[in-house]
Amino acid sequence: AAEDERFATVRAAETLRAHGHACPIVSLGSTPTAHFTENLEGVTELRAGVYMFFDLVQHGVGVCELDDIAISILATVIGSKPEKGWVLVDAGWMALSRDSGTANQKIDQGYGVVCDEKGRVLEDVIVAQASQEHGILAIRAGSGKSVPDLPLGARVRILPNHACAMAAQHHFYSVVNGDSPKIEARWERIRGW
DSSP, X not given: OHHHHHHHHHHHHHHXXXXXXXXXXXXXXXXXXXXXXXXXXXXXXEOOSSTTTOOHHHHHTTSOOGGGOOOOEEEEEEEEEGGGTEEEESOOXXXXXXXXXXXXXXSOOBTOEEEETTSOEEEEEXXXXXXXXXXXXXXXXXXXXXXXXXXXXOEEEEEOSXXXXXXXXXXXXXXXXXXOOSEEEEEEOOOOO
16 A cells, blocks of 8 residues: 555656646655555655654554554553542543544554553553543453552553644653653654644
8 A cells, every 4th residue: 555655646746747847746644654665766755644653543553563652641540449440540631632543443442552651551451531631541341351450659651542642732752761761851842833
């Protein structure tokens, strides 16, 4: 599919040029195209949305593995409702976005996949519900597992459905290296689009 997109776009540019229209920019855009294309001949620009981060939507369409997702929200456990199978965190839709882009994929990831603080996925734990400032962690429907014991103050990472929508909610990004909690850099978000 990536080569088909490239071929069709380059052919369109050639057709425009053959009819006397300048076409100095030949632009492709999508994360799957950027990831899978092997030939960029005739292309002058590649605009890939979440290519540098990846997200759960890209995982759901087979572009990346969960371990490839390089962006997450660090959240703190603020309570629990064991009788409902819930753990409450301080990250709601204002931190995560309301994007439910995985709802129509093979696996619905709720509002995000939950990992421990080092980024290891907590199997079948998702953000099942999100209010403005709080998220409800629960086990994916049909799993049969139980919510892990996450004490008050425990920190978790939440992988986003859509990296762009989640990243745009924040003024800066704290950069860590692998599973180390040490912040290596702080990246200010570019605004104005």
